[in-house]
Amino acid sequence: MTDLIPELRTPVAPEGTGRVHSGMAVSRVDGRAKVTGAAKYAAEESAPNLVYGVVVSGTIAKGRITGIETVDALTAHGVVAVITHLNRPKIRAYDIAFKDMTAPGGSPFRPLASDKIFYSGQPVALVVASSFEAARHAAQLVKVSYEEDKHETDLLATLDQAYEPRPMKAGFTPPSSTGDADKAFEAAPVKVESQFYHGVEHHNPMEMFATTVIRADDGHMTIYDKTQSSQNNRWYVSRAFGLSKNKVTVRNPYVGGAFGSGLRPQYQLTLAVMAALQLKCSVRVVLTRQQMFSFGHRPETWQKVRLAANPDGKLQAITHDAIHETSRLEDYVEVVVNWSGQLYACDNIKLGYKVVAHDRHSPIDMRAPGAAHGVHALEVAMDELAYKLKIDPLELRRINYAERNPLDDKPYSTKELSQCYDKGAQRFGWADRPIEPRSMRDGDELVGWGMATGIWDSLVMVARVSAVLHADGRLVVSSAATDIGTGTYTVMAMIAAEAMGMPLEQVTFQLGDSTLPMAPIEGGSSHVTTVGGGVHGACEKLQKRLFKLAQDMPDSRMKGVRQKDVVFQDGTMMLRNRPETALRLGEVLASSGIDRVEEKYLMTPQMLKQRKFTRAVHSAVFCEVRVNEKLGMVRVTRVVSAVAAGRIINAKTAASQVSGAVVWGISQALHEESFTDHRFGRFMNHNFAEYHVATNADIHDIEVIFAEEDDRIVSKQLGAKGVGEIGIVGVSAAISNAIFHATGKRLRSTPITPDKILLGDREIPVQDPT
Known part of the structure; x- marks a missing residue:
């Protein structure tokens, strides 16, 4: 596709946006269309x-x-x-x-x-x-x-029917183990063993x-x-x-x-x-709002985590098992337990993962699939271990900081988690936290501080991108990517504008059409590294083409010049530090007798290089809760999320992604659950009146901090990683840990509702179905 598809109404940055560079806070180019109703949905x-x-x-x-x-x-x-x-x-x-x-x-x-x-x-x-x-x-x-x-729809009643899923979808890595975790657990002096339960959650995007x-x-x-x-x-x-x-x-x-x-x-x-x-x-x-509950969901999940350590806090064993429901038709799988083999240094790790077939629709990936529950269980267990050891929870994580992947000894492509710990703790004021539960109070409310670590994969897939420069100075970049509200239109236009040295308002990124160059499904926090890398690659090819055209111009200022001595800036190309040599890009096309020039680029992962590394984004989440024990009410009054996600392209949309995910983490921790009447195998609260989500009144201070990181293994072109998922990972665990610090009550099922604050956790089966 070499020109704009009018029906797509592709948004363009407003006049005067000007020069952009990575890390700037740029407003969405599609923002005006969305708030005025010009943007049309399906x-x-x-x-x-x-x-x-x-x-x-x-x-x-x-x-x-x-x-x-x-x-x-x-x-x-x-x-x-x-x-x-x-x-x-x-x-x-x-x-x-x-x-x-x-x-x-x-x-x-x-x-x-x-x-x-x-x-x-x-x-x-x-x-x-x-x-x-x-x-x-x-x-x-x-x-x-x-x-x-x-029919059967009750997970906790059917744990003994669990089986290893077969065959697994592409991109899913079955959990592996190392050492002898059972033996090490039995021999260790300090141990915790906990079981966790998470109810069904449903996606509820605004657009049905x-x-x-x-x-x-x-x-x-x-x-x-x-x-x-x-x-x-x-x-x-x-x-x-x-x-x-x-x-x-x-x-x-x-x-x-x-x-x-x-x-x-x-x-x-x-x-x-x-x-x-x-x-x-x-x-x-x-579909109606009720019918939005009649297809995929985050699966109901049971987990067991066992941790063992020496008195100094050094982990000796990690065991993590998970069972969740799937449909009779498909074996839906997600990465639940694998994270427990990546986060902390330990020689003995044992991971297990099974599913139970129920009479439900197949579950489907939901923001940070697997990690939202799997990391929650690990991080709550780590907090429990810290109290048993009488070690600060953050210090326990530092003691067990993994410099290499414990399961396969691969180095990380980059890992600035320690920077997240430092920056997040300093901004939050963690050093002032008393270690004993129930030690802080404000009026009728107990105050608690909790923290957790987050991790998510850094993915790169395959994409094609087309870049077309028109003689009037417009640059149109195209790929069949998707913008689900994450800011794809804006970020891709920024990457192209920076690469070509053009004002943002002269650049249009075209997406959302199956006839455009191939792009992967928008998921897994991979669009920036994949499609963005393709945009950068197409623009580099375009620069080379334009440079050759400029060299062929009569009396060219570029004759005998190497391209590395040329810069593209303000819609021109010129010799470095010599503005008098500037050639407007439109001039170059006009001189060549053409009205446009197009280049295409195939973005592919550096598989041979990447497979030598563990590639992930990391975070440290710190939160403050206030708990009214008389009413069972919990308020999350402060969250600091420190994220290491490579180079940040747009500081505004990246921070928006993380803060939005934090809101969902609060919702996961305190509100969201689809209840089933097992007599009928039917979800009962299939509307917004009864399926509770966090609202404005539930949200207070959220601060997002990005660590300095540049990952050229994940993204050779940009040094970036994705931020879409990492913001939710660890949030519910940090809240659960803060509730324990406030009340001394350890709750291991989500959501943590007022009845659990008042009466304790629901009963989780104590048998070992694994």
């Missing part, structure tokens, strides 16, 4: 003769459909069709056709594929009408009868899942979808329905939050395409 695209689909959700957890009565719905005003498994368009028969690029092992769920029911809330029909209101009314008239089978399929007369479908990868969803639709990829374009220029829920295609996409194919018209399907 449910806002329009088309002539558009019809509307409303999903009918199933009401049992397991069984089969024995009948669907649709007569009343079909005769309702405005209804066009009712699509069920009995009359849907043809779909591929094989599981492989429905495997998207992030699918775990097993058989993907296929909407309306058969009469089988796999989970409560499963879509069983789609009512299509000339208006949304008519479709919604008619959906209530569809009557479904079932033959119900016995929606798909608008705009069908052209020739049958081509332009699909506006809420997704974290336009190309993944195009691939899925093409394969599932047996369509040429040239017949399908997927666009997602604006995404109102996703946090992992958009990694895989959700069922409204499939249903909207079914309706468009069957009715040969444009279709929109939007």
